[in-house]
Amino acid sequence: MTATTKDKKKTAGKVYVETFGCQMNKSDSEHMLGLLDEIGYSQTADLKSADLMILNTCAIREGAEDKVYSYLGAWRKVKDSREGALIAVGGCVAQDAGEAMIKRAPYVDIVFGTHNLHRLPDLVVKARDEGRRVVEVFQELPEDLPELPVIRQSDFSAWVSVIYGCDYNCTYCIVPYVRGREKSRTPEEIMEEVEELAGAGYKEVTFLGQNVTAYGHDLDPATNLGELIRLAGRFEPIKRIRFITGHPRDLQDAIIDAVKEVASACEYFHIPIQAGDDRTLRRMARGHDVDAYRRVVERIRDRIPDAAITSDLIVGFPGETENEFMNTVRLVEEICFDSCNTAAYSPRPHTPSANWPDQLPEEEKYERLRFLNTVVSEVSHRRNKRYLGKTVEVLVEGQSERNPERLTGRTRTNKLVNFEGPESLRGTLVDVEITSANPWALRGALRGALRGALRGALNSDQ
Numbered sequence: 001m002t003a004t005t006k007d008k009k010k011t012a013g014k015v016y017v018e019t020f021g022c023q024m025n026k027s028d029s030e031h032m033l034g035l036l037d038e039i040g041y042s043q044t045a046d047l048k049s050a051d052l053m054i055l056n057t058c059a060i061r062e063g064a065e066d067k068v069y070s071y072l073g074a075w076r077k078v079k080d081s082r083e084g085a086l087i088a089v090g091g092c093v094a095q096d097a098g099e100a101m102i103k104r105a106p107y108v109d110i111v112f113g114t115h116n117l118h119r120l121p122d123l124v125v126k127a128r129d130e131g132r133r134v135v136e137v138f139q140e141l142p143e144d145l146p147e148l149p150v151i152r153q154s155d156f157s158a159w160v161s162v163i164y165g166c167d168y169n170c171t172y173c174i175v176p177y178v179r180g181r182e183k184s185r186t187p188e189e190i191m192e193e194v195e196e197l198a199g200a201g202y203k204e205v206t207f208l209g210q211n212v213t214a215y216g217h218d219l220d221p222a223t224n225l226g227e228l229i230r231l232a233g234r235f236e237p238i239k240r241i242r243f244i245t246g247h248p249r250d251l252q253d254a255i256i257d258a259v260k261e262v263a264s265a266c267e268y269f270h271i272p273i274q275a276g277d278d279r280t281l282r283r284m285a286r287g288h289d290v291d292a293y294r295r296v297v298e299r300i301r302d303r304i305p306d307a308a309i310t311s312d313l314i315v316g317f318p319g320e321t322e323n324e325f326m327n328t329v330r331l332v333e334e335i336c337f338d339s340c341n342t343a344a345y346s347p348r349p350h351t352p353s354a355n356w357p358d359q360l361p362e363e364e365k366y367e368r369l370r371f372l373n374t375v376v377s378e379v380s381h382r383r384n385k386r387y388l389g390k391t392v393e394v395l396v397e398g399q400s401e402r403n404p405e406r407l408t409g410r411t412r413t414n415k416l417v418n419f420e421g422p423e424s425l426r427g428t429l430v431d432v433e434i435t436s437a438n439p440w441a442l443r444g445a446l447r448g449a450l451r452g453a454l455r456g457a458l459n460s461d462q
């Protein structure tokens with residue numbers, strides 16, 4: 001790169017990205033930063049100093065969508081106070097709204113969807129240099145998926161998208177509408193990325209997909225997530241391999257066996273069931289019943305008894321009776337989930353259940369949600385207590401936000417662990433002895449030599 005182009009690149013400005021929603025969105029935001037870096041935008045954490053503000057949106061529930069417009073209202077003031085500043089909106093709400101977003105928020109400069117991330121630099125240049133509003137939303141991903149540059153927010157743990165979209169049509173879910181049909185990346189492309197990450201010192205990779213357990217069925221030759229885990233397991237510097245989010249119907253033995261046999265594959269399965277009642281599951285069009293889910297759990301626990309199993313649950317689905325709701329509560333007790341993401345049903349556009357007449361009142365949904373959350377916490381607490389007195393391997397994420405004196409990190413089973421130690425341990429794997437447990441996290445103390453060294457260092461400081 002010549003000095004002139006480098007200088008030119010540096011002058012484009014600063015970009016601030018706010019991300020709502022799932023890990024897929026977080027990963028997309030890292031690609032947006034990579035793409036914009038190529039045209040000279042550097043990342044800032046300070047909204048007020050941004051020349052380009054990007055909101056990467058989530059449409060999964062109405063609340064998340066409302067948040068988009070309340071953020072945009074606040075950003076408008078920042079835009080007015082900074083000459084030439086641009087507002088861009090991407091992600092699932094933008095994909096769905098397209099032009100309508102500009103009608104509702106006319107101060108937005110760029111609207112782009114989930115299928116045309118790669119076009120972001122062109123759209124920004126157009127809006128900036130030609131001073132006009134730009135709306136571009138593709139209905140599908142391009143046939144040949146372009147490789148996107150990336151600026152990762154962590155230097156030890158990386159997201160790697162392996163499959164886009166979802167072929168299911170759960171009657172409550174907007175994802176197939178805004179993310180399109182399943183499309184897997186090739187194992188070769190993915191392994192190139194993993195090899196690069198291993199070379200750059202990354203310790204953890206998380207394979208991402210709305211339905212990651214379906215990975216590879218659409219490729220020729222077809223493959224599966226188990227094979228992908230085995231390939232990634234060959235990169236010795238990568239100590240942890242994870243994947244989210246799975247669907248119970250697609251969790252084949254090939255995947256569970258790979259987790260059992262590949263040393264770096266983490267014993268953690270996030271397998272949403274959504275409801276613990278057969279009639280509700282049928283009406284949700286999940287394609288499995290409660291017994292089928294029980295068998296999935298059995299297959300995991302038979303092979304990997306200590307695996308953590310977590311789920312997503314929706315309460316207050318249209319027509320859900322009190323007894324059907326209680327079946328979900330009973331299932332949480334029975335399966336003894338490590339934790340669950342719970343949500344009150346939210347009617348979404350383009351989904352069949354949004355138009356069903358038997359919608360439940362909001363108060364009823366939230367009362368059920370509160371009750372379920374109490375049970376989920378009790379069960380999680382029980383599950384977490386089994387770690388008491390054990391020593392676990394923790395990948396240190398950094399200082400705890402709540403208490404900067406402490407470090408925080410995760411076990412292989414994705415449990416949050418807080419403990420005392422120096423910030424220099426960030427990004428390393430340490431052994432921690434668990435001394436207490438609550439429903440959401442574990443507390444512990446560094447083990448052995450490390451603890452001795454830490455004590456020595458603290459004493460010599462005094």
Ligand code: SAM
Binds near residue numbers: 022344
């Ligand atoms: N593919 C995953 C599966 O099959 O369960 C789920 C991915 S979805 C992005 C994440 C979670 O959002 C779902 O598991 C579900 O619990 C929740 N969700 C989706 N639509 C919802 C709705 N209309 N109301 C409430 N929660 C919803």
Ligand code: SF4
Binds near residue numbers: 166176211
């Ligand atoms: Fe949505 Fe998951 Fe169902 Fe796909 S499988 S439609 S992402 S809940």
